[in-house]
Each structure stands twice: as C-alpha cells, then as structure tokens.
Amino acid sequence: MAESPSKSMDKIMALCKRRGFVFQASEIYGGINGFWDYGPLGAQLKRNLREAWWRDVVMNPCGGLAGPDGRPVQIVPLDTCIIQHPQVWVASGHAETFNDPMVDCRETKARYRFDHVEVFVPAEGTGGDKPLFAFVSGTPSEQKQRRKAEKAWGSVKVVPLTSVPREQWPRVLAPEAEKVGSLTEPRAFNLMFKTYVGATATEDDVAYLRPETAQGMFVQFKNVLDSSRIKVPFGIAQVGKAFRNEVTPRNFTFRSREFEQMEIEFFCHPEHAFDWYRFWRDWRLGWWKSIGLGSDSLQLREQTQDELAHYAKDGAGTSDIEYRFPFTAPGFGEIEGVAHRADFDLSTHQKHSKTKLEYFDAERGELLPNGSHKGERYVPHVIEPSAGLDRGVLALLCEAYTEDASRASPELLLLHPRLAPIKVAVFPLVNKDGMPETSEKLYREVAEEFSTHGFVEHDVKAAIGKRYARMDEAGCPFCCTIDGQTAQDQTVTVRDRDTGAQERIALDRVVAYLRPKLGL
Ligand code: GAP
Numbered sequence: 001m002a003e004s005p006s007k008s009m010d011k012i013m014a015l016c017k018r019r020g021f022v023f024q025a026s027e028i029y030g031g032i033n034g035f036w037d038y039g040p041l042g043a044q045l046k047r048n049l050r051e052a053w054w055r056d057v058v059m060n061p062c063g064g065l066a067g068p069d070g071r072p073v074q075i076v077p078l079d080t081c082i083i084q085h086p087q088v089w090v091a092s093g094h095a096e097t098f099n100d101p102m103v104d105c106r107e108t109k110a111r112y113r114f115d116h117v118e119v120f121v122p123a124e125g126t127g128g129d130k131p132l133f134a135f136v137s138g139t140p141s142e143q144k145q146r147r148k149a150e151k152a153w154g155s156v157k158v159v160p161l162t163s164v165p166r167e168q169w170p171r172v173l174a175p176e177a178e179k180v181g182s183l184t185e186p187r188a189f190n191l192m193f194k195t196y197v198g199a200t201a202t203e204d205d206v207a208y209l210r211p212e213t214a215q216g217m218f219v220q221f222k223n224v225l226d227s228s229r230i231k232v233p234f235g236i237a238q239v240g241k242a243f244r245n246e247v248t249p250r251n252f253t254f255r256s257r258e259f260e261q262m263e264i265e266f267f268c269h270p271e272h273a274f275d276w277y278r279f280w281r282d283w284r285l286g287w288w289k290s291i292g293l294g295s296d297s298l299q300l301r302e303q304t305q306d307e308l309a310h311y312a313k314d315g316a317g318t319s320d321i322e323y324r325f326p327f328t329a330p331g332f333g334e335i336e337g338v339a340h341r342a343d344f345d346l347s348t349h350q351k352h353s354k355t356k357l358e359y360f361d362a363e364r365g366e367l368l369p370n371g372s373h374k375g376e377r378y379v380p381h382v383i384e385p386s387a388g389l390d391r392g393v394l395a396l397l398c399e400a401y402t403e404d405a406s407r408a409s410p411e412l413l414l415l416h417p418r419l420a421p422i423k424v425a426v427f428p429l430v431n432k433d434g435m436p437e438t439s440e441k442l443y444r445e446v447a448e449e450f451s452t453h454g455f456v457e458h459d460v461k462a463a464i465g466k467r468y469a470r471m472d473e474a475g476c477p478f479c480c481t482i483d484g485q486t487a488q489d490q491t492v493t494v495r496d497r498d499t500g501a502q503e504r505i506a507l508d509r510v511v512a513y514l515r516p517k518l519g520l
Contacts, residue, residue: 007326012401013252015411019474021045021397022253034249034257036390041474044421044454046260046393050239051453052291052418053262053387058237062283067233068275074234075264076224080216082241083197083207091352092215092345094192094208101186102247103161105174111247112136112175114186117161119172120149128153131173131180134161136248138327141175148173191244193257209243214384217265218345221357232359232380233276235266239389251327253390260389265345267380269361273340274317276383281319281338284385288321288335288392292416293399297324299332321387323395335395336387343379350379400475407500408465413475414498418519422476423454427467429483431460439482442492442507446480449511453520472497478514480505 016022020039024031038046054077056063061073089095101114120133130152133145149156161183164172170181193209196202210216217236224236239262249255268276285300303318317340322332350357358377365374400413417423426443428435440458447456457476459467464481471479479495485504486492492510493502505513 006329007398007401007403009252009326009398011403011411012326012398015401015413015473016042016397034246034255036253036256038393041421041455042393045396045415045419045475046389048419048421048454049291049392049396050260050262050389053389054237054239056287057262057264061235065283068272068279069233074230075237075266076228076230076234078217078220078224078236078238079240080213080220080238082210082243083195084210084215084219086207087352088215088219088349089192089208089211091348092218093348094211094215095190099188099190100247102189103186104184105177105182106184107177107179107182108174110174110176113248115160115162116248117183118158119161119164120145120153120156121159121164122153123155123157129171132164132168132171134172134174134183136175139175145173145175189247191246193243193245210241211244212242212386213238213240213261213263214265214345214386217263218349218357218382219353221265221267221346221349222355225359232361233266233268233272235264237262237264239263251325251333253394254325254327254333256390259391262387262389262392264385266383266385267346267359268383269364270343270378270381273342273381273383277317277338277340280383280385281321284336284338284387285321288323288395291396291419293323293395297399298322299324301332303337323391323398325395325398333391334388335391336385338383338385341382341384343381345382346379407469407472409469409472412472412497415475415477416519417477417517420475420477421454422457422471422474423450423478423518424514425457425459425467425471425476425479427459427464427479427481429464429481433484434487435482436460438486438507439480442480442482442510446511446514450514450518450520453518468495478517480510 019041021042023037023039025035025037026032058075058077061075064072067073102111103114103117104111116136117134118137133149135141135145169183172183173180174182192211195207195209196205197207198205217238240260241258242261243258246255246257249257266276266280281300288298289295299322301320301322303320319338320334321336323335325333346357357379359380360375360377362375363373364376368374396415396419400415402412402414403410404412424446426439426446428439443456443458450456468479477497481493483493490507491504492507494505494513495502
C-alpha cells in the first residue's frame with residue numbers, strides 16, 4: 001500500500017473533523033484555546049484505548065507476565081477526586097514548582113515558554129550589532145526568522161534563548177516583532193487551575209483542579225493497603241482528567257489544558273526499584289507497539305539530568321516513550337513517561353499530613369529461630385508509568401492516517417482492529433432480492449456480539465464502492481457483504497480494509513471468524 005512519506009497534520013485534522021473524531025470545543029462560539037471535544041467516532045476510539053489499557057494493566061496485569069520477582073504483577077484500581085485538599089499540592093511540590101518560566105513579547109503580546117525559544121545567531125559567534133532572531137521551532141516563525149537571519153549574517157546557527165547572555169537580549173528580535181529587545185525577563189507562571197470550594201469564594205476557599213491523577217493514589221495509599229489484602233510489590237492504577245493551564249497549548253490535542261491520564265503508581269522495596277523501573281519501561285513500550293504504533297515511529301528516551309521533574313531528581317531514572325508526530329518529525333513527542341520517583345511522594349505526604357505511610361513487610365528482616373522473619377518497616381519506592389490518553393489517541397490517529405490515491409478512499413485510517421471505533425459494517429450488495437433482510441439479520445447478530453467494543457454499522461444506501469470507501473476512511477477493519485451468492489450457499493464476503501481482499505465465509509461462522517481478528 002502506497003503511504004505518503006510525510007503526513008500532513010492539516011489533512012489529519014480535517015479528517016478528524018469530517019468524520020467526527022475531534023472537534024474544537026465550543027466551536028460555534030469561536031472555540032476555546034487548548035480544549036478539544038471528541039465526536040462520536042473519537043469518543044469510541046478514546047474509550048477503546050482507555051479500556052485496552054484498563055484490561056491490560058488492571059484486569060489482567062501485563063497479560064499475565066511475571067514481574068522481576070518472578071511473581072504475577074499485582075495492580076488495583078482507584079478513582080479519586082479531581083479536587084483534593086490544597087495541602088496535597090503543597091506536599092507534592094506542585095504549588096511551588098509546577099511552573100514554567102515564561103517570556104512575554106511587549107510588542108506582539110505573545111507569551112512563550114522560556115525553554116522553547118531558540119535564536120538564530122551568526123555561526124561565528126554573537127559579536128556585532130545586528131539582531132539575533134528568535135523563533136519557536138516547528139512554527140512559521142522558524143522559516144521567517146531563518147531567512148532574515150541569513151540575510152543579515154550569512155551563515156547562522158541555532159542556540160537556545162536560555163544560553164543567550166542577558167546583555168545581548170536588547171538585540172533579540174522576537175517572533176513576529178518589528179523592533180528588537182521586546183522580550184521580558186522570564187517569569188514564573190503556575191499551571192494549576194484555581195477554583196473556589198463553597199459559595200463564599202474567599203481566599204480561604206481556594207482549591208485547584210488536579211494537574212495529574214497521581215497524587216490521589218499516594219494520598220489513598222494507606223487506605224488501599226488497609227482495606228485490601230494486597231502486599232508490596234503492587235501498583236495502584238487510575239484513569240482520569242487532569243488540568244493544566246498550559247501557556248502555549250498547541251499541536252492539536254497534544255498540549256491541551258484539559259486532558260486525560262492513565263497512570264500507575266507501582267510500590268516496591270527500595271532495593272528492587274530499578275528492576276521494576278526497567279520492567280515497566282520495557283513493558284509499556286511493547287504495549288504501545290502491540291496496539292499499532294509502528295516501531296520506527298516510537299522510541300524510548302532516557303531523560304537528561306536537566307529535564308528530570310522535581311520528584312525524579314533523587315530517583316535518577318525517567319524514560320519517555322515518544323512518538324514521531326507529523327508536527328515533531330523528524331523529532332519525537334512524549335506520549336508516556338516512566339519515572340523512578342523513589343520515596344519522594346509517600347515521604348512528603350507523610351511529613352505534611354503527619355500520617356505514617358510506611359509498609360510493614362513481614363517477609364523481610366532477620367530470620368528468626370522459628371523460621372519466620374522479624375519483618376521490616378519501610379517507605380516503599382515508586383515507579384510511575386504515566387500515559388496521556390489524548391496523546392495516545394492522537395498518536396494512533398497519526399499512525400493510522402494513510403493516503404493512497406489508487407483507492408476509492410484516497411485517505412484512510414489503518415487503525416488496529418482492537419482500537420477501531422467501528423468494528424464491522426454489514427451491507428447488502430443491492431437493496432433488493434432479499435439481500436437487505438439477510439444483511440439486517442447478520443447485522444443484528446454481529447452487533448449483539450461486538451457492540452460493547454464499538455459500533456457495528458448497517459448501510460443499505462449508495463454504491464458498494466462508496467460504502468467501502470466511507471468505512472476505510474473511518475478505520476473500520478471489516479465489511480461483510482450479502483450478495484447474489486448468499487441465497488445459494490449461505491456465505492458472505494468479508495472484506496479486509498488493509499488489503500481490500502475479500503474472503504467468503506459461511507453466514508453462521510462470521511462472528512467466530514471476526515472475533516480473533518478484532519483482538520477481542
Ligand atoms: N504524574 C506524572 C505526570 O503527570 P507528565 O509527564 O507531566 O507526568 C504524563 O504527564 C503524561 O500526560 C504525558 O506523557 C502526556 O502524555 C500527558 N500530558 C501531560 N501534559 C499534557 C497536556 N498538556 N496535554 C495533553 N497531554 C498531556
């Protein structure tokens with residue numbers, strides 16, 4: 001199948017709107033920056049990804065794979081509130097450190113993340129008095145500024161704004177600005193959404209929408225331990241909304257202000273933390289591949305010391321699972337982080353809440369004469385695989401998007417059958433000769449079987465080629481067609497979206513034939 005070498009984000013976004021995957025939030029009012037709604041197909045695709053994660057992480061952890069201790073991996077689910085006690089965010093460090101230094105342009109009023117701004121400077125060094133041209137990589141400003149810089153300096157190179165000495169800032173020309181020196185000093189900017197709990201709305205009632213689902217799991221660690229028979233090592237998993245007042249939301253749903261996370265907090269003995277870190281990092285990478293992200297567009301990257309989040313500094317070890325999005329290519333963008341958080345979270349909540357969050361491990365410590373152990377009390381270390389549901393959906397859509405001019409649908413989505421929002425379509429070849437009745441019957445049978453996992457469609461209108469094309473564009477992996485032969489030998493054609501090949505299958509075997517192919 002002919003695939004275009006580089007995928008156009010504009011075309012992907014247009015398809016998403018046309019076929020009801022993603023809409024701009026509040027579109028009829030002009031939209032609201034950083035917020036996206038999922039249409040009928042998008043809502044089901046997102047649900048399928050969430051459920052695939054839930055099944056493979058919570059219900060059947062790691063598909064039954066043993067952990068580094070040789071035992072089955074144990075995970076329990078949790079569902080905690082978006083609004084937590086404000087002290088949670090003080091203890092977690094978000095209240096103080098959850099901010100990105102920003103620079104404003106006094107002239108254009110645009111605001112940039114300090115560490116996102118780069119500058120074209122002369123290849124020979126920043127001497128002279130001509131302007132230094134600032135831009136944000138991957139935006140139209142990059143090419144514009146490059147042209148101007150090359151005209152001014154001839155040969156140029158790129159350096160981060162963070163490395164440009166302050167005395168040279170008066171020469172920096174901001175993106176889209178006319179005059180140099182318009183960038184302000186970097187300023188801190190808290191990313192948590194503020195709200196008020198209760199009707200009085202005084203400063204005493206301030207609360208925050210959670211910027212990550214993780215903290216709910218640390219705060220309930222003791223209750224989970226006390227209310228279940230679970231023992232360390234084990235994980236708590238949760239899926240839910242998180243909110244960040246991102247300063248520059250961009251790249252479609254990639255950086256949104258409201259998004260959903262799928263997070264695991266895995267608690268283990270400190271001595272085993274690195275083994276679990278490696279285990280989760282590798283298993284999570286394999287999981288994304290198993291649901292259709294190609295290995296050449298996926299990479300695992302160890303974060304550098306500079307990039308580590310505040311909690312990971314002492315844990316030393318964070319890997320990003322990254323996908324090559326059309327807007328990052330040839331670079332990559334993070335879809336999941338796997339962090340070794342050490343005992344940062346439980347210890348800080350223990351300190352701030354004055355509640356013991358230790359674990360008593362009866363199977364460790366000195367061996368006693370009676371053959372039992374003395375036991376050991378410790379604060380578990382945490383490995384956190386934290387995935388973005390919306391970024392996962394976006395990566396799946398980008399990966400699936402395919403152009404093929406030779407097909408009736410020049411644009412189609414090769415979504416993994418397990419994730420596809422429409423599982424199966426059933427058609428009568430023509431709308432007569434008893435075919436619609438037979439197809440209606442098959443449709444009911446197939447829908448009964450698969451509709452908990454996605455749509456099953458029945459379409460009797462339009463030419464058959466058009467109906468196939470519509471399904472290909474929506475990513476439906478299989479179409480069953482009742483034709484003239486069905487009445488004679490009780491078979492139907494089952495068409496494979498990816499190859500266009502058709503197989504004749506007995507009417508009463510269609511469900512059994514499709515089930516394994518749909519990964520259900
Ligand atoms: N508890 C750790 C944590 O929240 P993070 O790297 O900040 O770590 C985890 O976020 C994942 O959440 C990211 O890998 C990404 O997929 C997703 N995510 C973070 N910010 C996002 C945003 N503004 N829009 C969409 N997804 C986001």
